[in-house]
Amino acid sequence: MSEAVFSGTAFVHGEALGEIIASNVELSFWGGVDPFSSEVIDRHHPLSGQILTEKILVIPGGRGSCSGSGVILELLLTGKGPAAMVVEREDDILTLGVVIAEEVFGKSIPVVTLDSKDFRQVAAARYARVDGNRVECGDHPEALRELPLAEKGPEGNASHIELSEVDQAYLDGVHGRAGQVAMKVILRMAQLQGANQLIDVTQAHIDGCVYTGHGSLKFAQQLRDWGGKVAVPTTLNSISVDHRRWRMQGIDPAFGEPASQLGDAYVDMGARPTFTCAPYLLDSAPSQGEQVVWAESNAVVYANSVLGARTMKYPDFLDICIALTGRAPLAGCHIESSRRAVLQINLPRLKDLDDAFYPLLGYHLGLVATSRIPVITGLEWAAPSQDDLKAFGAAFATTSSAPMFHILGVTPEAATLEDATGGESIPTIDIRIEDLLQSWRELDSASEQSVDLVSLGNPHFSFSECEKLAALCRGRTKHEDVTVVVTCGRDTHDRAREAGILSELERFGVQFVTDTCWCMIIEPVIPPMAETIMTNSGKYAHYGPGLTGRHFHFGSLSACVDAACTGFARGNLPLWLQEG
Structure with a gap:
């Protein structure tokens, strides 16, 4: 050309x-x-x-x-x-x-x-x-x-941002160097988002504590060394290692040390060491209408969609900048009109659903919606649980850039179609069983039937999922060549221990890992000889092949337990996927 x-x-x-x-x-x-x-x-x-x-x-x-x-x-x-x-x-x-x-x-x-x-x-x-x-x-x-050089054009959105006295004080360095740099970053991103003012937030959840390399550590330590302290209650996402036990797990210190130090840097700035990718399971979860700054993709869509709280899909590093100042751009899902559905997705008539349905549906609908906020019809009768919505949201956030979803008759801002859309006419897409089957085959992609590792807890397992797993394992024997690992937050781990569930599952052969999650876990927690992994997580079935180099099977929690006991994935499609 x-x-x-x-x-x-x-x-x-x-x-x-x-x-x-x-x-x-x-x-x-x-x-x-x-x-x-x-x-x-x-x-x-x-x-x-x-x-x-x-x-x-x-x-x-x-x-x-x-x-x-x-x-x-x-x-x-x-x-x-x-x-x-x-x-x-x-x-x-x-x-x-x-x-x-x-x-x-x-x-x-x-x-x-x-x-x-x-x-x-x-x-x-x-x-x-x-x-x-x-x-x-x-x-x-x-x-x-x-070709001749261009004249310099406008940088970002040219909207004017009204600064409060507090904002200006941060920008002037009154609250220290960390606060000043944080406010500069916030204002640059506010320009991109088209915001004309900043708002107060009540809490933050930090995803920047995930170790992506020395750059992420240098950034956090620099803010800490500049005297950075969070201005609002702040929780921490999963970090890249089990903070208390990574040495016992045999993690290479070249990775374990900086990953642990990164978590420490955020704790030094006043964040709670919650180390969970499911902050909505904590007692500090926000209520409907509350303005918050949450990062971590699955947490963002759950907060917006299921809790009805208000947050944008904040990228790592902007989350801590806002936590240091308590101020966020008034844009995106912080605004009522930006939370409305712009796409209607109609599901086919379904029955006999199991828990594999929701992560698969989230994965597929994320691909369909791309950056658009959808309202999903056809589940009004299903009464999905908190765990179902958690699994759906995590998979949806993996394949979509949309910050939230609505499910008609289920999520709080979709009691009616008019509530979800604001009364606007929007395009519709009908989903077929054959479409879901194609996505199933993308997630359940391993050609061999053997299973070496069963991976559970992406996002982190809830207490009710621990109960369900214990019920499925009761009276059965794990195959000696299969490793079963569950990741969960510290709060869930402590509660399961107090209820006696932890010891029951450990007798079956389940290993528990806290503080980190599957998208960060490396060898030897993943056994070096393991070639095939089975999971019930749509998110991990998507990311896992690239992150680990292993082959993946996907299925329900019950199918995962069957694989743990037999050493094989049976490959049977669930009944609801056979209806087409």
């Missing part, structure tokens, strides 16, 4: 020239890109196996985990990152990693948003040159070098 020039919005200014690597599918950097090699490791993604270093990455936007910003930071600090990112829509997670690298470490790459038509043309080209808010593309890099 001949050279073409397009103008967009530069959320981070800069100049870069390189070969294009493009996809029309959103990408999660966490679990989708190796932070040390820049290889795309999401084995379900069209770019799987590609190396992003020095490439112009052209994708619609991000999806999945809030920890993607940490991976981007790590790539930029080690020189392994892309040369620039060109996206089709504003993306907090992708942009925030670059903003932190620039504000704290003086490293940066350009990030530019184009409209859909221009984006598609750039994605079809071989090379691109990014210069401020301008993107030039063509088949020959030499020709792009000869």
Whole structure:
């Protein structure tokens, strides 16, 4: 193609020239890109196996985990990152990693948003040159070098942000260097989000305590050393190791030490060492209408959708910046009108549902909804439990970038279709059983029947799931060659111990790991000789092949226990998936 020039919005200014690597599918950097090699490791993604270093990455936007910003930071600090990112829509997670690298470490790459038509043309080209808010593309890099430099265009959204006296005091450094840098970052992201003011939040949940490399540790320790202290009650997400037992588990100190130190840095800033990816199970969970700042993708969609609290899908590092100041941009799901469904998804008539239905449905509907908030019809009769909604939300947040969902007659803001949509007419999509079957085969992808490890608790197991697991294991014997591991939060672990469930499950052969979760767990907690893993988590069945290099089976909790006892995944489809 001949050279073409397009103008967009530069959320981070800069100049870069390189070969294009493009996809029309959103990408999660966490679990989708190796932070040390820049290889795309999401084995379900069209770019799987590609190396992003020095490439112009052209994708619609991000999806999945809030920890993607940490991976981007790590790539930029080690020189392994892309040369620039060109996206089709504003993306907090992708942009925030670059903003932190620039504000704290003086490293940066350009990030530019184009409209859909221009984006598609750039994605079809071989090379691109990014210069401020301008993107030039063509088949020959030499020709792009000869084009004149662009004048600097607007950076991000040009909205004016009204600062309160408190905001200005943070910006002026009255509350110390950590608070000043935090407020600068908040204001840059508020510009991206189109906010014109900041609001108070009542609590924070920090996902930035996940260790993505030395960059994430350096950032947290720098804030702590600058005197950072949280201004609102703050809980911590799962960290990358079991803080109290990683040495006993045989974790390499080269990984265990910095991962543990990262958690310590946030505790030093005043956060509670809750170390759970399911903060909605804690007694501090927010109530409907409460304005909070939560990160961790599954926690965000659960808070918004099931609890009715109000939070954006905050990327790692912005979460602690807001916790240090207690102030957040008034944008996104903090605003009533931004919480409404813009897509109606109708389910087929179903019956005989088991607990594998909800993670599978969440995974599939996330792919369907992409960045759109959906309202789902057809489950009014089903009365899904808290655990069902947890599993649905985690899988939905894995494949979608939407911050919430509605289920008609189930979630608090969808008592009626009009409640969910605000009375607006919206497009509809009908789901077929055959569609769900295709997604099942993507998750249940291992060709061999043998199972070496049963992985449970992504997100963290609840107390009721511990009870259910104990009932399924009672009177049965675990196969000697199968390892069974459950991850859960400290609170759940203590409660299960007090109820006697812990000892019962340990007699069966279940190992419990607290503080961390499956997306961070490495060998030897995952046995080095294990080749095939079975899980009931749609989230882990998606991320696991790329993160571990193992093959995965997916099924219900009952099917997982059967595999633990026999050493095989039977491969039987659930009854509700056979109806088509």
